[in-house]
Amino acid sequence: MNSNQKKLVTSTVPVLKTNGTDLTKHFYARMFKHHPELKNIFNMSHQASGKQQHALAGAVLAYAEHIENPEVLINVLKPIGNKHVSLNISPDQYDIVGHHLISSIKEVLGEAATDELIEAWTQAYNELAQIMISIEDDLYRSTLKKEGGWKGWRTFVIEEIVEESSEVKSFYLKPKDQGSIADYLPGQYLSVKLFIPGLGHEQVRQYSLSSAFNPKYYRISVKKEVNPNAPEGAVSNVLHQKNTGDEIWVSAPSGVFHAGVDGNQPLVLISGGIGVTPLLSMLETNKNKLQENTTVWLHSCRNEKAHAFKDQIDLLNQDSEWLTTHIFYETVSKNENNAIKEGRIDLAELKDEVLIDDAKYYICGPEVFIKVQYNSLIKLGIAQENILFEEFGPQLLHFN
Structure with a gap:
């Protein structure tokens, strides 16, 4: 892009701040009208809730704000690239998205969309697409180099x-072809593709791998x-109706939220x-690798019935001097273990437990939960680079 084109893209920042979601709503409606097959790829529950439109906006x-140096966005682009790889996105699909995005800019901006502005945004999109295609090509190649690695479904x-x-x-999945499977880093996820009868098309969801790697x-x-019947329940309910012996489509492990194994x-x-799921994978890997790094785990859920993996974590806690757990239930029954705390996690009250020199902090849960815990850690003096979080769904959280 030349300097004038960059200035033109930057000039649209005020409009994007106030009307960006209007643009992305128009874009998705336009694209799905012309390419309904893409509903098999995009998460339609996030379309229904507006999360995807908000995330794209x-x-x-x-991108417009950083058009002078888009490389500063690389840490934002990598998670998107990982998600695209898990969905088996191909370069030709960038052409489809580009066509409808640029057409939407023309239609939404109307007379303000001069030929020069459209040309500038076309060039901007093409450069961004090439960055993403390059990131994704590297990821595809890396996975294929692994023993048991594969591309696609x-x-x-x-x-x-x-x-x-x-x-x-929990669903234990083995490849139908009986071949080997690729290893993964603790915290990464799989994409699962299912046909959803109620929708009449396929849907893909990402689910964290919930154990240490087992070949x-x-x-x-x-x-x-x-x-x-709610959009967000479409895939999980179909999956919960599956039986042993049923088949599903799976893409290779992916994701940037993970703990190191060495x-x-x-x-x-x-x-x-x-x-709990990606963190359990981290915990099991820590134990299996005989690292036994000092680990503190704080977990919050509604009550004992909703507490997944309770017995497994209790056993680990009893047998592992390196592990300390703090469990919080919103509702505690009269017969509950005295070790269970009532209420929600308050890191300020547990600062003596969580303030550990050189520790890495991993947060996973609902959006509001992540915000609260992240901000609490910052207030306790934890450096941003030592805090990692996984947000299920579109990337809406950005902490500066």
């Missing part, structure tokens, strides 16, 4: 189903949403609800 705004068989709580089931199977643990830094794990 934020991404477009961030692979058929897996549900070998075993285990109820972990009143609302969470025989992958394990994901899925919370069943209460309302099967480091010796202390870990502080903070989870809410189903956010």
Whole structure:
């Protein structure tokens, strides 16, 4: 891009700040009208809730604001690239998105969309697309180099189903072709693709791998949403109806939220609800690798019935001097273990436990939960670079 084109893109920042979501709503409606097959890829529950439109509006705004040096956004682009790889996104699909995004800019801005502005945004999009395609190509190549690695969708068989709580089931998945499977870093996820009868098309969801790597199977643990007719419950309810022997499509492990497997830094794990899953993978890996790094885990959920993996974590806690756990229930029964705390996690009250030199802090849970815990750690003096979090769904959280 030349300097004049960059100035033109920057000139749209005020409009994107005030009307960015209007643009992205128009874009998605336009694209799905012309390419309904893309509904098989995009999360339609996030479309229904508006989260995807909001996330894209934020991404477009961030790119416009940093058009002089888009490389500063690389830490934002990498998670998106990982998600795209897990969805098997291809370069030609960037052409489709680009066409409808530029057309939407023309239609939404009207007379303000001069030929020069459209040309500038076309060039800007093409440069961003090339950055993303390059990131994703590197990720595809890296996965294919692994033993058992693959690209695209692979058929897996549900070998075993285990109820972990009143609302969470674990699914043990083995490849139908009986070949080897790629390893992964603790905290990463799989994408699962299912046909959803109620929608009439496929949907893809990402589920954290909930155990340390085992070369025989992958394990994901899925919370069943209460309302099967709500958009966010479409996939989890269908998956919970599956039986052993059923087949599903799976893409190779991906994701930037993970703990190292060779480091010796202390870990502080903070989870809410189903956010337990990637952190359990970290905990098991820590034990299996015989690292036994000092680890503090704080977990919050509604009550004992909703507490997934309770017995497993209790056993680890009893047998591991390096592990300390703090469990919080919103509602505690009269017969509850005295070790269970009532209420929600308050890191300020536990600062003597969580303030550990050189520790890495991992947070996973609902959006509001992440915000509260992240801000609490910052107030306690933890450096931003030592705090990592996983937000399920579109990237809406950005902490500066």
